[in-house]
Amino acid sequence: MTFSAFQRRLLGLDEGALTEQGGHNLQPPVWSALSRLRDAASRHGFQLEIASAYRSYQRQLAIWNGKLSGERAVVDDNDLNVDVARLSIEECINCVLRFSAMPGASRHHWGTDLDVFDTAAVQGGYRVQLSAAEVGPGGPFAAMHDWLDERIAEGKSFGFYRPYDKDRGGVAAERWHLSYAPLAMEYQNCCTADLLRSLWADVELGQIEAREVLDSQAEMIFERFVARVATPPDSALNYLPPA
Numbered sequence: 001m002t003f004s005a006f007q008r009r010l011l012g013l014d015e016g017a018l019t020e021q022g023g024h025n026l027q028p029p030v031w032s033a034l035s036r037l038r039d040a041a042s043r044h045g046f047q048l049e050i051a052s053a054y055r056s057y058q059r060q061l062a063i064w065n066g067k068l069s070g071e072r073a074v075v076d077d078n079d080l081n082v083d084v085a086r087l088s089i090e091e092c093i094n095c096v097l098r099f100s101a102m103p104g105a106s107r108h109h110w111g112t113d114l115d116v117f118d119t120a121a122v123q124g125g126y127r128v129q130l131s132a133a134e135v136g137p138g139g140p141f142a143a144m145h146d147w148l149d150e151r152i153a154e155g156k157s158f159g160f161y162r163p164y165d166k167d168r169g170g171v172a173a174e175r176w177h178l179s180y181a182p183l184a185m186e187y188q189n190c191c192t193a194d195l196l197r198s199l200w201a202d203v204e205l206g207q208i209e210a211r212e213v214l215d216s217q218a219e220m221i222f223e224r225f226v227a228r229v230a231t232p233p234d235s236a237l238n239y240l241p242p243a
């Protein structure tokens, strides 16, 4: 199957449209909006830093295969390690999908989504976990995220919103994950279970663990773990960068 140029970007197979800053890759309009958000954050004493931005299909495939094969740690909702060998393949997939996307279905493929933290709130050398404890009440990054919530609610977030604002029974709540709505929605609207099936069938891109289960349950998994996200507020979706 040959994918269109747009589909290749959607699936994490083409990073030609991205630009790099500080070791992270995003689309140029996302960098511009992020720069404005960072300036606003710094005026409030926060230093908004990127933990993770663009991730390729190959990178997501390595994460997925590592977790499904037990080579990479899998944690449950309480941050405790799970022994994947004791789970059925379906249980294992459901467990991994709470925190990691299927290769091809990660919003991090698009160059529109990123995970953030507040460098000003921790000592140098601190290792960011991207855990619920860090962003929840009493956590080091809670204050910046409370401020971000206000910005989003007031329509002053320069196009950014939280697709994983709360647990909808699919992907766990991820307060650290921001998405640039004006571009991200174009990708989200074009991602389908069928497109992912043809991606996984392309063996030249590498074998994916548990492909039979993913193939046979693609629609169900897609609905629960890809489609079940927050709708961006109109203010974010219709954000127009200053000319």
Ligand SMILES: [Zn+2]
Binding pocket: 108, 114, 115, 174, 176, 177, 178
């Ligand atoms: Zn993320």
